[in-house]
Amino acid sequence: MSESKGPIPGPVFNPVWLSDIKFDDKGLVTAVAVDHANGDVLMLAHMNAEALRLTLETGRMTYWSRSRKSLWVKGESSGNTQKLISAHLDCDGDALVFRIVQEGAGAACHEGYRSCFSRKFENGKWMRQGKPVVPQESP
Amino acid sequence: MSESKGPIPGPVFNPVWLSDIKFDDKGLVTAVAVDHANGDVLMLAHMNAEALRLTLETGRMTYWSRSRKSLWVKGESSGNTQKLISAHLDCDGDALVFRIVQEGAGAACHEGYRSCFSRKFENGKWMRQGKPVVPQESP
Numbered sequence: 001m002s003e004s005k006g007p008i009p010g011p012v013f014n015p016v017w018l019s020d021i022k023f024d025d026k027g028l029v030t031a032v033a034v035d036h037a038n039g040d041v042l043m044l045a046h047m048n049a050e051a052l053r054l055t056l057e058t059g060r061m062t063y064w065s066r067s068r069k070s071l072w073v074k075g076e077s078s079g080n081t082q083k084l085i086s087a088h089l090d091c092d093g094d095a096l097v098f099r100i101v102q103e104g105a106g107a108a109c110h111e112g113y114r115s116c117f118s119r120k121f122e123n124g125k126w127m128r129q130g131k132p133v134v135p136q137e138s139p
Numbered sequence: 140m141s142e143s144k145g146p147i148p149g150p151v152f153n154p155v156w157l158s159d160i161k162f163d164d165k166g167l168v169t170a171v172a173v174d175h176a177n178g179d180v181l182m183l184a185h186m187n188a189e190a191l192r193l194t195l196e197t198g199r200m201t202y203w204s205r206s207r208k209s210l211w212v213k214g215e216s217s218g219n220t221q222k223l224i225s226a227h228l229d230c231d232g233d234a235l236v237f238r239i240v241q242e243g244a245g246a247a248c249h250e251g252y253r254s255c256f257s258r259k260f261e262n263g264k265w266m267r268q269g270k271p272v273v274p275q276e277s278p
Contacts, residue, residue: 020258020265032171032180039178041171041227044234056260087260088180091248095183097256109230117236119159121195121226126159 017056018049022093028064029094033074033108035115036085036099042108043116045072047096059084061100080104080134105134156195157188161232167203168233172247174254175224175238181247182255184211186235198223200239219243219273244273 023029028046035042045063047055051071054062061082065072075081085099102108109116112132119126162168167185174181184202186194190210193201200221204211214220224238241247248255251271258265 016264017260030169030183032183034178034180039173041173041180041236044169044171044229088256089258089260089265090183090255091250091252091257092255095255097180111230113230116229116231116234117227118230119228121156121228125155126228 013049013053015053018053020089020093021049021052023049024094026066028066029096031063032095032097033061033082033100034097036101040115041117042100042102042114045074052096055084055098056087061098075104078104078107078110080107082108107132107134152188152192154192157192159228159232160188160191162188163233165205167205168235170202171234171236172200172221172239173236175240179254180256181239181241181253184213191235194223194237195226200237214243217243217246217249219246221247246271246273 021029027048029052030044031047032044033042034040046066047062048064051062051064054060054071061074061084063072063074073081081103083101083103085101088097090096102114106114108114109118112134113130114133118129120129160168166187168191170184170186172181172184173179185205186201187203190201190203193199193210193212200213200223202211202213203209212220220242222240222242224240227236227238229235241253245253247253248257251273252269253272257268259268
């Protein structure tokens with residue numbers, strides 16, 4: 001038998017970079033996508049080892065959708081793809097920051113906003129800031 | 140009996156802002172601290188409702204330490220406190236970005252680096268960038 005015991009299906013997959021990543025009990029790490037142009041945080045999602053491998057190898061941001069339980073090439077259906085510029089790992093090894101270029105219509109958020117973090121705490125409430133850059137899109 | 144049934148011990152605690160937050164099955168949300176001066180992501184941690192309330196009310200970043208299972212006023216022991224500038228909620232309601240001023244010696248990372256994300260993916264490895272701004276500190 002030569003089945004892989006690693007986190008990623010396949011014959012052999014054990015690159016140096018993988019050993020520094022501390023996946024949680026669901027096999028995921030947190031991924032923060034940041035606009036390379038101005039540093040704004042655009043979205044927060046999760047990756048399993050395969051999503052991270054694809055992201056690093058293809059340069060196209062690929063997440064793990066916890067709701068759909070599947071790999072999710074960001075923007076594959078909407079055209080709002082994300083091009084990887086650089087990847088950064090934190091001290092605990094369980095969170096990553098990716099500097100990216102938001103392509104397509106420029107909406108990282110599935111609600112059509114540039115950033116998912118479009119609500120700001122003001123006077124005791126979360127107040128929407130700005131307008132969507134595109135009408136509703138699917139992620 | 141007048142015990143609270145809410146997520147926070149106390150007689151009554153049900154502010155408007157709390158209803159928009161989607162805590163996970165452990166009662167936590169993800170918190171990303173960003174340097175207000177230049178937008179750099181400094182650290183990623185977690186908050187329960189009480190940590191979030193304290194952060195919003197005191198203006199001092201307060202997290203939930205998953206390892207110590209206790210509230211964690213950032214920098215309380217090291218002096219590297221974080222002053223809240225603004226708080227931003229994402230579309231799913233389960234992640235927050237906080238723009239902050241990193242006080243003290245300027246190290247958000249318990250390893251003494253300005254940012255926890257001090258390792259960058261280069262040539263197939265996570266390579267440390269820069270030097271610590273302070274020697275080892277406790278968080």
